[in-house]
Amino acid sequence: ISQSPLPTNARAHGHYMIGQICKQLTRQEDKIKCPIILRANPKILRAKNYLEFSSAVLELGMHKGIEGQKFLKGLVKAKSSPAIAECANFCYDAVVNGFKGAMNELKDDPMTANYDAGVVSDGPATCERALADAHIVDPAISALNNRIMLLSAIASYAIDKLIAN
16 A cells, blocks of 8 residues: 555645646747746645646736846836837736736636637737847847737636536
C-alpha cells in the first residue's frame, strides 16, 4: 500500500489543473511559458476547482493588462508614436475590460466569460498589426502582447474545463 502525495481528489489541486490547461496549448513556446507563469501565482496554486482557477487566471490577466497599459503609456510619452498610443489606449483598454468583464460573468454566465476571455487576444493582435504598419519593432511590446495572448488562451481553456465539469 502506498500513499499519493496529491490529495485524494487530484482534480482539485492547482498543480494538476496547471498541467491540464498547459498541455492544451498548441505552440511549444507557450507550453513552456504556461506553467512558469501560472506557478508563480499563489492564488492559482491554491485553487481547489476550475472556478477558483479560472477566476485567479482572469485576475492575473487583468493585472498584467493594467501593468502592460502603464508600460505602453510610458512609451507613448517617450516616443510620441501614434501606433504605440493606439496600443496603450484602444488595444489595452480592450484587454483590461475584457478580463474584467470575464471575471464579472464567470460565476453566473461562464459561456459569456469564456467568449470574453478568448477575445481579449484581439487587443494585442491589433497592437501588433499597428506596430507592423508603422514599421516599429519593439521586442518588449511584442513580449507583452504574447504574454497577454497566452493568458487569454489559458483563461479560455480553464473556463472550458469549468463548463465541462
